[in-house]
Amino acid sequence: MKQGKLILLHTCCGPCATASVERLLEDGWSVELFYSNSNIAPEDEYDKRLKGVIKTADYFGIEWSADEYDHEAWLQAVRGLENEPERGERCAVCFGYSFGRAAEKAAGGDYDGFTTTLSISPYKDSKLLYRKGAEAGGFIEYNFKKQNGYKRSIELSAAIGLYRQNYCGCEFSYAEMLERQRNKKHESEVNQGAGEDE
Numbered sequence: 001m002k003q004g005k006l007i008l009l010h011t012c013c014g015p016c017a018t019a020s021v022e023r024l025l026e027d028g029w030s031v032e033l034f035y036s037n038s039n040i041a042p043e044d045e046y047d048k049r050l051k052g053v054i055k056t057a058d059y060f061g062i063e064w065s066a067d068e069y070d071h072e073a074w075l076q077a078v079r080g081l082e083n084e085p086e087r088g089e090r091c092a093v094c095f096g097y098s099f100g101r102a103a104e105k106a107a108g109g110d111y112d113g114f115t116t117t118l119s120i121s122p123y124k125d126s127k128l129l130y131r132k133g134a135e136a137g138g139f140i141e142y143n144f145k146k147q148n149g150y151k152r153s154i155e156l157s158a159a160i161g162l163y164r165q166n167y168c169g170c171e172f173s174y175a176e177m178l179e180r181q182r183n184k185k186h187e188s189e190v191n192q193g194a195g196e197d198e
């Protein structure tokens, strides 16, 4: 028999879960983590992030579960949107994909609803997350960025010893990250060259 209010937390990775869980516990929720991220590629990366989720669940003494990993199905869902930039239409479909899975699990259990750790990221648009959550059904709005949530997640990740990735999750965001790094390197080489000319 359930005691108190129970929320299913769609969890993208351990670092984003840390301060999100802390906030929910402070707000009186019982929390269960749900790792549902068929967007992540390659699979090694998916496994690495899952380890961080388990470590975080252990740290807080809470339950967790993982969804089936089906990157092929996810690729089908975003077909035609591969070249969209991060924060574009591909990401909206991506959120809808994972939230649909979380909503289904939440509706089939003893949960009062679900929310997502994604709202802690300064790179994610909370309004878009809310819209996709509402479409999935059973979504409880939480903006974990508030009250310095992101900063707190960095502190807690360091305390727990979590791996922190440097790209969002899919192969397209990985390619964007490499491009950003190349541009940055090129820019610093140009600046250095300009300095040497003076």
Ligand code: SF4
Pocket: 039, 040, 086, 087, 090, 091, 092, 094, 095, 168, 169, 170, 172, 173
């Ligand atoms: S960039 Fe991130 S949110 Fe956007 S589609 Fe890729 S994994 Fe999903």
